[in-house]
Amino acid sequence: MAINQTENLFDDFAADYDRMINWEERLRREAPLYRKVFSDTGATRVLDTACATGQHAIMFSSWGLEVAASDISSDMIAAAQRNAEEAGGTIDFKTAGLAEIDRVFSPGFDVVNCMGNSLPHLKSKESLLKAFSSVAGVLKPGGFFLLQVRNYHRVYARNERFMPLNSRAEGDREYLYLRMIDLGEEFLNFNIVVLAKNEAGKWSYRVESEKLKPWKFSDIEPCLQKNGFAVSGVFGDFGFGPFEPLESTDLIVIARKNG
Numbered sequence: 001m002a003i004n005q006t007e008n009l010f011d012d013f014a015a016d017y018d019r020m021i022n023w024e025e026r027l028r029r030e031a032p033l034y035r036k037v038f039s040d041t042g043a044t045r046v047l048d049t050a051c052a053t054g055q056h057a058i059m060f061s062s063w064g065l066e067v068a069a070s071d072i073s074s075d076m077i078a079a080a081q082r083n084a085e086e087a088g089g090t091i092d093f094k095t096a097g098l099a100e101i102d103r104v105f106s107p108g109f110d111v112v113n114c115m116g117n118s119l120p121h122l123k124s125k126e127s128l129l130k131a132f133s134s135v136a137g138v139l140k141p142g143g144f145f146l147l148q149v150r151n152y153h154r155v156y157a158r159n160e161r162f163m164p165l166n167s168r169a170e171g172d173r174e175y176l177y178l179r180m181i182d183l184g185e186e187f188l189n190f191n192i193v194v195l196a197k198n199e200a201g202k203w204s205y206r207v208e209s210e211k212l213k214p215w216k217f218s219d220i221e222p223c224l225q226k227n228g229f230a231v232s233g234v235f236g237d238f239g240f241g242p243f244e245p246l247e248s249t250d251l252i253v254i255a256r257k258n259g
């Protein structure tokens with residue numbers, strides 16, 4: 001059994017990521033929020049950051065938007081490119097961390113998207129500020145930044161250490177994904193236990209772990225303001241529910257770049 005404590009847990013995780021997530025169900029749940037943001041803002045050019053295997057970017061492209069997407073992991077970007085080719089979408093993919101997007105894309109995006117609890121991979125306030133500065137650099141004046149993280153107020157208050165179990169069967173192979181968190185004062189340790197059954201019916205497991213920073217709204221808002229953003233909407237779930245610190249599952253923030 002291997003326990004891999006890494007700087008980016010998702011670096012070597014592209015195949016598992018598409019097995020772990022039920023994309024059809026997830027995108028069906030999230031799509032109304034993106035559709036509303038894109039339609040309210042009249043967006044035509046969208047950048048999906050920390051895009052992983054590109055599933056959001058592919059959906060946005062299927063809606064007729066001009067889409068670019070980036071991730072710090074070249075493995076994720078390779079998987080995203082394969083997924084986009086299969087889906088027939090034309091997407092400008094780049095391997096780039098959040099702090100580098102203003103160096104790899106030309107400015108003028110209407111919306112920059114950062115979903116799936118990606119910001120906690122940025123472990124210091126300085127790196128959060130750099131990332132937001134880079135997002136501001138690629139947005140047009142008046143453009144929107146849409147971000148989501150888990151609601152860590154609730155996670156900590158309820159000691160929510162386990163996420164729902166995900167499973168996938170592929171022929172004779174089976175996979176189980178158990179995501180669990182060790183909550184610490186300043187950081188948490190995020191673990192994914194991957195249990196895999198091979199064709200011979202033999203089970204094995206490995207654990208992927210990464211230290212994450214549980215950013216809350218009170219951390220995020222001042223960093224947005226310092227980079228010329230004003231928060232224009234805060235939601236607690238993808239159904240536009242209000243953000244309730246002790247109840248909401250998500251923290252979803254819509255911020256407008258001044259100008």
Ligand SMILES: C[S@@+](CC[C@H](N)C(=O)[O-])C[C@H]1O[C@@H](n2cnc3c(N)ncnc32)[C@H](O)[C@@H]1O
Pocket residue numbers: 008010011049050051052053070071072073076096097098099114115116117118121122
């Ligand atoms: C939890 S996944 C979320 C992926 C996707 N956005 C979603 O909603 O499912 C986090 C992603 O962030 C990427 N990542 C980690 N650190 C990053 C950084 N500093 N800049 C950009 N992407 C990063 C990982 O490679 C991974 O693909």
